[in-house]
Amino acid sequence: MKNITKSVIALFAVLALSCSVEDVEDRPVIQGVDTPELVAPENDKSYVLLEENADDVAERFVWTKATYAGDVEIGYKLLIDVKGGDFTKAIELGGTSGATQTEVTVKILNQAVIELGGTPDQLGSYDIKVVSSLAGIEKMMSETPLTILVNAYTGLIPYEFTDWYLIGAAVQGDWTNNADTKHQPLFRSGTNPNLYQFTGFFKAGAFKLISKPGQWAPMYGKGDNGAIVARPTEADPDPSSFEIATEGYYTFTMNTETLKYTLVAYNAAAAATFTTVGIIGDSTPLGWDASTALTQSTFNSHVWSSNVLPLNDGKAKFRANNAWDVSWGGNTAFSGFPNNGASGGDLPVAKSKYKIYFNDLDGSYLMIPNQE
Template sequence: MRKLTKIAIAFIAIVSLNACTEDDEFTFTAKEDPTGLMFTSSAEGSYTLSPANGDNLAERFVWNAVDFGVQTPVNYELQGAASESFEAMTVVAQGTETNGAVTVTEMMEFAEEAGLDNDPTTAEPNTGTIYFRVRAYVGSDGGNVVDQYSNVISVNVNLPEQSEEEDEDLPKIYVTGNFLAASGYGTDWTATDGVPIAAEAEGNTVYEGFVYMNVDAPQFKILQTNENFDGNLGDAGDADGVYTGVLETPGVNAGTPDGTGGYYLVNVDTGALTYELTETTWGVIGNATPSGWDSDTDMTYDPDTQTWSVTLELTEQEATDNGFKFRANDAWDLNLGDTDADGSLEFAGDNIGVPEDGNYTITLDLSNPRQYRYSISRN
């Protein structure tokens, strides 16, 4: 699903600060961080904020040191607010350093305070302005303190509307069986705990999704709803646990191709009455990873979160020519990338870039059928 685009945005403002004994020019600038930016920009001078990159750096603000003419360290506060009045402001960073970082999540919080909304079903706007400024001061709050403020920098932000695919409640059927309890889904052989697989649209008979079957000899059936077993589909074979790839109503309990458990991509065609299971294990591969494009770095599945993850060292790479992708079974038959740079994944999508060298945790979420997502966060 994804491209990560570096954006260089510079805001320059100059304000005179009156120090204790002399005027001191105080320049407040927002510069591109050396690590790059982890979100895309739909228009020059604005930020498009994606929740998938919430932990990543949005912007690093840099300002010059201020001389108050006293032998006391100067403290700085980078302040953010949803209103230019700063009546309700948040200190994003503070200390004696002359720079401060803002994450995507922090920017999104200011955007939400400003009334922005990424839900296309509401009348709220999804594009607006948030504000930043710097306070420089000596002394301690509550005592003798001398401070000055920079001018206010306005930042245009955009919360992208969810895609039609994400907004739409895709048509689903459900997989239930003897694996639900052992796999973290619920009670065995219940309709309500059935694992959903989805079609692309109404009227489409081809369903797809990933199902974890953590038992030695899985058996299952396909349900039309997650309310009851009416019209359930089973294998057309003559014994429970068989795998012929052909469905009938009601049929016997279906099994897996080799009769063992695992993490399966399940494809069902309710029109043709066929089904297919492909066991998968997932990893990441690419020139951003330690083993390059030669081999995968394996990921680990967590049934509690229903996600795959791995922590590893990555090198800076720019998509779409470089970066990394997700790959199943150490082969290219099933691979996922991010074509739209929106945190969502597509089969055979584009490479995913990395903003800077560092240690990262990558998470792959295949639990929502046909709406697969990932996140990458620097440790």
């Protein structure tokens, strides 16, 4: 009985294997026949884009239907590149499933032009093509591009805040001051733009605050009785430094309206350490499916950052170890720290290129837009 059972199992295994091989060998290859070609708008049409019309439709692009050797569902993507570009770094303007036209808003067209290096308030030439595909596999691109002329606006999103960075022997970057030095910024309150905070590791030594890496003013230093002293220009007197007597973890807070600061010890002994921390959400490159990893600081293992990351309109969160058992959110754009903008909600994000900083000790975040 056992031998019969073994024979039956072996027979099914052979049949399954042979079916799989034949399926692969006999799978029909669907060939592309006619590429999709743009028919509207007219060639060399000009557009003057205005920020106040960002949500309006700039244009409806129409193309001919791609044909394949078979009755199949065809997907399309509308792409833009600089005039004469090879479309290897083209930007997607929109996509459809079956439809041979799509509307593109002023905002989307403008942002694509800016990302392609367009100069605001100057007319530039750009090529448009359509790519058709079958389940993302068999692709055909327009043979002849449609050229449009676009006068774009800056595309910068409003960011009327001042960021402050730690500099000195006690902090990351030491006293080296140039634009390329990775100085640690303070995290700004999401509800009070004058309130700043940073919790993290400090060496024994001194530090000050600067707002523009590479420049020594504006600056804040230490005054008497918990006061901060401003140095508006480099012609003004250099203020005293804040001092760290013993290396360890501290929370530094300052208010640029009241001109007061606090510096208190922080107990990090029980703080969790993480292998990875990333940003996730429909605004991020990988959507809600996977985290985009941030880089861990070599000076402070609880601080994570991303140099320049393009994000879309949408939401985001931070999470540890590519899982959802530990995650952090926020309810204010750009920045927040506990009780001043950080929460368990999803962070609101506007499309731009960002420098991102995150602190896993307390969930503080800072996202600085309009990066090159």
